[in-house]
Amino acid sequence: MVKVLTSDNANEGRDIMTGGAANDLPPIRHNDYSPLCPPALGEWAPSLSVSVVIPAHGGQHRLDLTLAALAAQTYPDHLMEVIVVDDGSDPPLRLPEIVPEETRIVTADPGGWGIAHAVNTGASLAGGDVLQRLDADMLICREHIEALARWHHLAGHLVTIGAKKFVEEPALEPGEVYEAVRAGSLESVVDLSAALASSTEQTIARTDGLRASRNPYHVCTGPTVSMRRETFHAVGGIDPDVLRGEDTEFAYRLAQHGVVFIPDMEAGAVHLGLPAQRRDRERVVRAVAPYLAHRVPLRRDLRKDRGRRWLVPYVEVVLHVGGAALERVREAVNAALEGSVTDVVVTLVAPWSSLPPGRRPVLRDPAFELRLMREHFAHDERVRLADEVSPSPAPIPFRYTGPVSVPLEHRSLEKMISALQGDRAGLLIVDLPGHGPATLERTEALGRARLLGADGADDVVASIERTHGVRHGAPQEFWPSRPVTRTGPAEKASEKAPVKAPRPDDPAREEGRRPEAGVPQTGVPETGVREAKKPDPDRRTPGNRGSAGPAPRKPPSLLSRLRDAIRAD
Structure with missing residues (x-):
């Protein structure tokens, strides 16, 4: 009644x-x-x-x-x-x-x-x-x-x-x-x-x-x-x-x-x-x-022109970059902007307003890395600099937040949006071992939580669960090229979760294509845990006596030594 x-x-x-x-x-x-x-x-x-x-x-x-x-x-x-x-x-x-x-x-x-x-x-x-x-x-x-x-x-x-x-x-x-x-x-x-x-x-x-x-x-x-x-x-x-x-x-x-x-x-x-x-x-x-x-942006039928810039983006990508190296941030930003979802804006969160103006020692500036980062992205209309994350990305319908250390793969955003749209969930959470979670929020679900008085991260998630639902996903579903790390000493390398093969229409299948930004190209995951090495057919082992041993390493080039000296300085 x-x-x-x-x-x-x-x-x-x-x-x-x-x-x-x-x-x-x-x-x-x-x-x-x-x-x-x-x-x-x-x-x-x-x-x-x-x-x-x-x-x-x-x-x-x-x-x-x-x-x-x-x-x-x-x-x-x-x-x-x-x-x-x-x-x-x-x-x-x-x-x-x-x-x-x-x-x-x-x-x-x-x-x-x-x-x-x-x-x-x-x-x-x-x-x-x-x-x-x-x-x-x-x-x-x-x-x-x-x-x-x-x-x-x-x-x-x-x-x-x-x-x-x-x-x-x-x-x-x-x-x-x-x-x-x-x-x-x-x-x-x-x-x-x-x-x-x-x-x-x-x-x-x-x-x-x-x-x-x-x-x-x-x-x-x-x-x-x-x-x-x-x-x-x-x-x-x-x-x-x-x-x-x-x-x-x-x-x-x-x-x-x-x-x-x-x-x-x-x-x-x-x-x-x-x-x-x-x-x-x-x-x-x-x-x-x-x-x-x-x-x-939800009218995808009206955004068929590739490479266009739109007034309201489809996704906001939030990266917390305080303390991160410029090269790592550049890699993450490029990966976000060059993915299969093109109408994206990137928000870099750091204490930008705390950078003092006026005379300073340029090369010995304590905020040297942050200032370089600001100058690098300040004039790119697709990149925003913010001291903190806004309560809502509205009118942008989706917001992705993830670690800088795990750049998006070419189709990561596309797959995450598809997962949310499939069951109309309000939040997708993907746990990236060693790096923390990556999340994709539906703006309308976040807005509903705020209207209902949700305050604080846990409260917002609980509200979204009630009104739209929260979905959890496996990393391999959205980062198929990323190596799987071991979670404990008892786990064997052979017990890794299967990695999905690229779809027939996946651009990564194209022959001669350069590696996508953010896709690890070595066997060393960013967590620092090495993959099990494959047997080297040229290495002398008890089961391989015909090899003369590993090939000698080449001495580092002058350019490599200069780079190492600069980094050390």
């Missing part, structure tokens, strides 16, 4: 919304929000205020109809405000006669234009606990705001999506709409039998209300969506530089933040006018593609 939140327990409700200890809800696995049980419409007492933000450019008559439907809502008037943002209309928009009690028109902030800019303006002025975005050409049913807002009284990390159908705009007056919505019979003024179903509703039905959806953000389109106001601002609002597909890009960032997407079909609505895709689908798709290609 869901607890009814009233003004008497509003503070407790706010604790619930922030995911605090008062929540006491079972964990939501991926996007399966089944543990949440919202109250029936009309049978509960809301306590959270709602700010409805309506971006509008022209279309005064449609706006009049939208506001008339809002005026007939079941959500309490004293808990709802409506902010219409006029995005450069000529003539300017005006408030009609039938509007909700707390309704105002504001002009979009100067210096920008478009839907995203208008919504951001309204959100910056909103005072409600819940932010509801609504388009200026929507007729909503009388329970629409109530249906979406009831979920936000249960938990704070939710984004709710209203239903919608498309119709050709009928000849209507605001008074007709108000009376029809107030009576709960929107169909009396709109022919719903001729309405065009939304493609998002088809996806919602096919994925059990998005409970089984792998990427539920796809259907979180703009005409009617609500969330906590803090959630909107936490992800930076809507990107005003995205002129088409801004709602999808915004929803993707919400997903990386860790939210749960909930469509509520009881929040019915009618969109006045057919969708743009209906008129010119090819042109719409082409207009959206470049925006999403740069900003939504």
Whole structure:
């Protein structure tokens, strides 16, 4: 039974919304929000205020109809405000006669234009606990705001999506709409039998209300969506530089933040006018593609151009390099950037800000190695220098962290991502004996853990285990060329774990290819434990008497002696 939140327990409700200890809800696995049980419409007492933000450019008559439907809502008037943002209309928009009690028109902030800019303006002025975005050409049913807002009284990390159908705009007056919505019979003024179903509703039905959806953000389109106001601002609002597909890009960032997407079909609505895709689908798709290609790395179908640099990388590779030698770090960075996954950014973590400026003995500088490293990577846009690891790599969807001493092999990242994607796990841990763990985090799982109040590494891992799952992998699965080291004196060299053969399409099979960066080319593992040597057919042994002995070693070259002298110095 869901607890009814009233003004008497509003503070407790706010604790619930922030995911605090008062929540006491079972964990939501991926996007399966089944543990949440919202109250029936009309049978509960809301306590959270709602700010409805309506971006509008022209279309005064449609706006009049939208506001008339809002005026007939079941959500309490004293808990709802409506902010219409006029995005450069000529003539300017005006408030009609039938509007909700707390309704105002504001002009979009100067210096920008478009839907995203208008919504951001309204959100910056909103005072409600819940932010509801609504388009200026929507007729909503009388329970629409109530249906979406009831979920936000249960938990704070939710984004709710209203239903919608498309119709050709009928000849209507605001008074007709108000009376029809107030009576709960929107169909009396709109022919719903001729309405065009939304493609998002088809996806919602096919994925059990998005409970089984792998990427539920796809259907979180703009005409009617609500969330906590803090959630909107936490992800930076809507990107005003995205002129088409801004709602999808915004929803993707919400997903990386860790939210749960909930469509509520009881929040019915009618969109006045057919969708743009209906008129010119090819042109719409082409207009959206470049925006999403740069900003939504999970759209791998849009990133088919090899060697391109993208605004948002697919993976962040984190290397802790304090105290490491430059040559070792260069090897690890090159291995990360030259792998089969090309849209990668590398973050080198070290106390860079502690390096003092000003005059210093260049050759005898105590921070000599760290300064060399900074200068070597400072001007590479693919490499970042940071004093500490950020709490989240968002909007980058994956973050790899591993030891510098074990560089990634050509397909290590590709295989690790594939492993996570296969069972939708939130974290992959690979123990590298002698070097520590290598991990791959799914950003949305990390974001969910933070939203649920996880604090500290162990707490975060435990939270990810509950919401997405944690997977453990063997080193040979992701570093197939790496020698296997012995773990104890009793273990024989012949008892090594089998190494997987390269796949037929593995680039390492190509004849004449140079060794991949990070693949050990000798029998000496980086742990310092030697592999068992193979018998030398030219060495004289009791079973091989025909050999004259090992060939004499060549004296070191002048270049080798110079290098040794420099290292010793």
